[in-house]
Amino acid sequence: xxxxxNTHIFLTFALPxxxxxxxxxxxxxxxxxxxxxxxxxxxxxxxxxEGYDINASSREIKENFPSDNSLFQDVKLAGRIxxxxxxxxxSFAEIQDESGRIQLYFNRDEICPGExxxxxNTVFKRLLDIGDIIGVKGFVFTTKMGEITxxxxxxxxxxxxxxxxxxxxxxxxxxxxxxxxPEQRYRHRYLDLIVNPEVREDFRRRAQxxxxxxxxxxxxxxxxxxxxxxxxxYGGAAAKPFKTYHNKLETTLYLRIANExxxxxLIVGGYDAVFEFAKDFRNEGMSRFHNPEFTQMELYVAYRxxxxxxGLVEEMIEKIVLDLHGTTSVKTGEHIIDFKRPWKRFTxxxxxxxxxxxxxxxxxxxxxxxxxxxxxxxxxxSMGRGKLIDEIFGEKCEPHLIQPTFITDYPVEMSPLAKxxxxxxxxxxxxxAICNGKEICNAFSxxxxxxxxxxxxxxxxxxxxxxxxxxxxxxxxxxxxxxTGMPPTAGLGIGIDRLAMIxxxxxxxxxxxxxxxxxxxxxxxxxxxxxEFIRAGVPEQWAGLLVQAGIPGIDALKSANPNKVFNQLCxxxxxLKLDIPPPGPEEVKDWIKGESQ
RNA sequence: GACUUGGUAGCUCAGCUGGUAGAGCACGUCCCUUUUAAGGAUGGGGUCCUGGGUUCGAGUCCCAGCCAGGUCACCA
Numbered sequence: 001x002x003x004x005x006n007t008h009i010f011l012t013f014a015l016p017x018x019x020x021x022x023x024x025x026x027x028x029x030x031x032x033x034x035x036x037x038x039x040x041x042x043x044x045x046x047x048x049x050e051g052y053d054i055n056a057s058s059r060e061i062k063e064n065f066p067s068d069n070s071l072f073q074d075v076k077l078a079g080r081i082x083x084x085x086x087x088x089x090x091s092f093a094e095i096q097d098e099s100g101r102i103q104l105y106f107n108r109d110e111i112c113p114g115e116x117x118x119x120x121n122t123v124f125k126r127l128l129d130i131g132d133i134i135g136v137k138g139f140v141f142t143t144k145m146g147e148i149t150x151x152x153x154x155x156x157x158x159x160x161x162x163x164x165x166x167x168x169x170x171x172x173x174x175x176x177x178x179x180x181x182p183e184q185r186y187r188h189r190y191l192d193l194i195v196n197p198e199v200r201e202d203f204r205r206r207a208q209x210x211x212x213x214x215x216x217x218x219x220x221x222x223x224x225x226x227x228x229x230x231x232x233x234y235g236g237a238a239a240k241p242f243k244t245y246h247n248k249l250e251t252t253l254y255l256r257i258a259n260e261x262x263x264x265x266l267i268v269g270g271y272d273a274v275f276e277f278a279k280d281f282r283n284e285g286m287s288r289f290h291n292p293e294f295t296q297m298e299l300y301v302a303y304r305x306x307x308x309x310x311g312l313v314e315e316m317i318e319k320i321v322l323d324l325h326g327t328t329s330v331k332t333g334e335h336i337i338d339f340k341r342p343w344k345r346f347t348x349x350x351x352x353x354x355x356x357x358x359x360x361x362x363x364x365x366x367x368x369x370x371x372x373x374x375x376x377x378x379x380x381x382s383m384g385r386g387k388l389i390d391e392i393f394g395e396k397c398e399p400h401l402i403q404p405t406f407i408t409d410y411p412v413e414m415s416p417l418a419k420x421x422x423x424x425x426x427x428x429x430x431x432x433a434i435c436n437g438k439e440i441c442n443a444f445s446x447x448x449x450x451x452x453x454x455x456x457x458x459x460x461x462x463x464x465x466x467x468x469x470x471x472x473x474x475x476x477x478x479x480x481x482x483x484t485g486m487p488p489t490a491g492l493g494i495g496i497d498r499l500a501m502i503x504x505x506x507x508x509x510x511x512x513x514x515x516x517x518x519x520x521x522x523x524x525x526x527x528x529x530x531x532e533f534i535r536a537g538v539p540e541q542w543a544g545l546l547v548q549a550g551i552p553g554i555d556a557l558k559s560a561n562p563n564k565v566f567n568q569l570c571x572x573x574x575x576l577k578l579d580i581p582p583p584g585p586e587e588v589k590d591w592i593k594g595e596s597q
Numbered sequence: 598g599a600c601u602u603g604g605u606a607g608c609u610c611a612g613c614u615g616g617u618a619g620a621g622c623a624c625g626u627c628c629c630u631u632u633u634a635a636g637g638a639u640g641g642g643g644u645c646c647u648g649g650g651u652u653c654g655a656g657u658c659c660c661a662g663c664c665a666g667g668u669c670a671c672c673a
Contacts, residue, residue: 026606026607026624026642027606027607027624027625027641027642028606028607028623028624028625028642029607031624031625032624083634085631085632085633085635085636087628087629087630087631087632087636088628088629088630089629089630090630090631090632091630091631091632092631092632092633103632103633105631105632107630107631108630129623129624130623130624143631143632143633144631144632145631145632145633146633147631147632147633149631163607164607164608164623164624165607165608165623166607166608166609166623167607167608167609167622167623167634168608168609168622168634169622169634169635170634175634176609176621176622176634176635177608177609177610177621177622177623177634178608178609179608179609180608180609181604181608181609181665181666182665182666183604183664183665183666184608184665186665187665191608195608237673238672238673239672239673240672282672282673284671284672284673285598285670285671285672287671287672288666288667289672289673290672290673378670394673432673438673439673442673470672495673498673508666518664518665519663519664519665521663521664
């Protein structure tokens with residue numbers, strides 16, 4: 001009996017497994033489930049419980065076998081089948097383990113030394129597929145074609161895969177049929193990782209970046225800490241938060257937009273240096289530079305100022321880049337960026353003068369607005385002097401700063417948590433490092449004058465009252481901490497994702513986050529929605545169609561236009577050639593109003 | 598949010614002025630004892646993103662929507 005001939009048998013057999021399946025299986029999926037059932041009939045567990053001890057990796061073999069052919073004569077390794085070439089009683093396959101791919105050679109009479117050739121003829125040739133995970137035992141040799149290959153004596157099925165994998169071919173460094181659709185890659189990152197090895201490498205590099213930074217900080221005896229993600233008062237940055245609710249406490253909580261105010265409390269508490277790798281959450285627009293959740297490393301060091309912090313940033317980033325690339329130069333997009341110390345430094349006024357030829361430091365608000373207009377920078381009346389400077393800088397300078405550059409001395413209005421400049425009125429002791437036209441870190445001499453801090457919060461409250469949704473909220477407990485007394489402190493925040501983008505040469509933040517936020521796909525509909533409709537009095541035959549019409553649940557139905565719903569149902573009835581009478585328009589209205597109950 | 602490009606088989610894509618949905622890989626069957634992306638033969642596989650409209654007829658044209666990419670804006 002051929003495999004396709006007993007499809008119907010398989011279907012009955014496999015029904016319990018498909019309880020939650022929403023769509024019918026494609027032919028290839030059906031064939032795999034059929035193979036799964038056949039394996040079980042042969043008393044082969046497609047998902048064995050015990051571990052599989054390996055003693056080699058594909059990379060070790062490829063690296064060490066050529067120089068010593070006596071090695072790897074009793075190897076055991078495991079991986080996913082990525083390709084198969086079957087010919088009569090001999091076959092080649094390719095498996096991929098974490099370190100790479102290696103070819104396997106199967107010979108029928110060695111896999112099956114006795115009379116029973118089932119393991120080769122049936123299990124290997126017919127019941128295994130690309131995507132399955134197997135373990136193999138055997139010895140390494142080189143084929144006539146010069147390919148390092150494992151001669152398999154024994155194999156074990158470790159996991160049967162039920163879905164076909166995108167098959168990417170490669171020859172002489174050229175890739176064919178690459179799995180490239182970004183939507184598919186991000187939504188199903190596991191597939192991306194399986195078939196695009198360079199993606200696995202990028203994320204390893206990101207992990208190395210974090211490890212290298214942590215190492216640098218721990219070597220200086222800085223304390224790694226953890227502070228709340230759920231915060232009753234959000235603060236430490238200008239951003240819109242995500243809001244949630246704690247049932248038992250009956251209180252609103254926010255996902256943190258920053259951890260600054262908590263880390264400073266720890267400095268008040270007597271630690272001299274604390275840092276945290278923090279996931280922060282900002283409820284704002286998304287772009288290739290912005291994901292709603294992102295990672296930031298924040299660091300606070302007592303008895304230091306922002307001048308000192310610039311030195312630390314240079315040293316730390318230079319070390320990280322060296323750890324990752326073995327050199328201080330990194331290619332990113334069009335540019336080669338050199339992180340070698342020391343980095344260029346500009347004051348904000350200096351940078352504006354450098355790029356526009358105009359010294360604006362002595363201008364008042366009116367002159368500055370006029371200047372901005374001349375330079376083609378958009379302004380509006382609500383912008384004060386500080387905001388204007390920021391706009392001009394963002395428009396005329398930031399995009400041109402490709403090599404790592406410190407910009408220092410920001411307007412006080414933009415920086416309610418930074419200490420006033422020791423010499424220059426109206427400015428604060430703050431710097432950002434700009435690289436590849438984007439900010440990669442933000443730091444200041446932290447404001448520890450409690451009276452000044454309270455006044456700055458008051459200004460923010462005023463902004464909030466005027467409707468600025470990102471104005472900071474007054475955090476009374478934080479002020480109490482500052483009133484208790486915080487030593488002079490230098491603080492730093494580094495955007496890990498943006499740094500990773502540069503160091504991994506990725507133009508989009510989605511490429512250095514495993515699971516970037518995506519808009520949920522509209523599914524074909526769920527059983528839950530259908531159940532809801534039935535409970536609400538919709539006849540079963542129509543309940544399913546409502547889901548199919550893109551109305552996921554009862555709430556959506558309640559707010560839908562009855563005429564449109566009626567039209568959609570009639571359309572679907574016609575399209576699917578259903579042999580049931582159309583619903584009356586009144587009937588549909590009743591469902592929506594919920595009067596049919 | 599604006600503009601723009603795209604959505605067709607498991608994957609990568611073609612499909613002309615509107616006329617019975619195609620290729621390669623993958624998959625099934627048969628043949629074949631060492632292949633280098635692809636051995637040979639043969640066969641199956643589609644909600645052409647969704648819904649309307651125009652038309653004798655829509656993958657194709659029009660409208661609306663959904664999802665994604667890019668650019669810009671907003672935003673750090």
